[in-house]
Amino acid sequence: MALMESLVRVLASEAPRHNITQIKKVKLTVGALTHALPDALRFAFSVLREQPLFAPGAELEIEERKTRCRCRDCGADFAVEGNLGFLCPGCGGFAVDIIQGRELQIDYFEGD
């Protein structure tokens, strides 16, 4: 809910700058590591879209991103299944950088 309130704050300041009075759609990218559950986000959005900033029935699209890491030793780029296993499957190295999965981003919004 706090995340969605943050979303509303961002949109409430951005929409007037683009002369948009009613938002019809918002697209988010949500990484697996953030623990932001898409269903919970959708529920929170369904409550918050009742306010005048949003058109009736405004839509929320969520693109989910899996966790990916890159090994600092051998450079391998690998997916981390179910948030586990931050060890490089190539060389067994553990100095890895998370390169995907921490996103919590508003990609765009649409409206009139």
Add this chain to the structure above:
Amino acid sequence: MQIKLGQNLLGANGVIAGEIRRLMEEKGIFLLNLMSSPGAGKTTLLEKTLTALKDRLRLAVIEGDVATTKDAERIARLGISVVQINTHGACHLDAAMVRDVLPAFDLDSLDLLIVENVGNLVCPAEFDLGESMKVVVLSTTEGNDKVLKYPLMFREADALLLNKIDLLPFTDFHLDELADDLGRIHPGLPRFDLSARTGEGMERWIAWLLAQVEGHRRR
């Protein structure tokens, strides 16, 4: 019309955290973000840690709590400057909450400021408070599954305190399993097995923390 933003939802938090980090650097203060699930023993651990350090460092505490002031009262009894933040239901502290209470402290006369975050292993890991270091407390009574269930918290942490080791014989907690799981999530994570209640293992943790604070000050 479609408006591209590409903006991080927590972007505003990150900006404020950056301001806090710069301010702490300027004042030479080590900001410690202490996190755990509810009941892991954070406040008792904090009381013992503060007692051990209060003659050696200038200390203050920010207590995060959903609704009560119980923890802050416990810290204030030690004669340590403490400010309570009630989150009114929010499950974590954010950078703005921390920034807003900083004027309550004399920042020119502090070495170590400890933030006791709200008891929760999920959201606090996501919110940068501008801290110098994140420490997570896990207790033997919580079971072994926490590390794998909340990997981000254990991945983000700079140290792990395993509390309540005095209760090991009465639990199903396995130290080997903890070591294996940490090896998958965060190999090399400094870990201190201790009991805040009995004091066992506390010295190693205190010495390590002191070294971190002093190392930070010399930078």
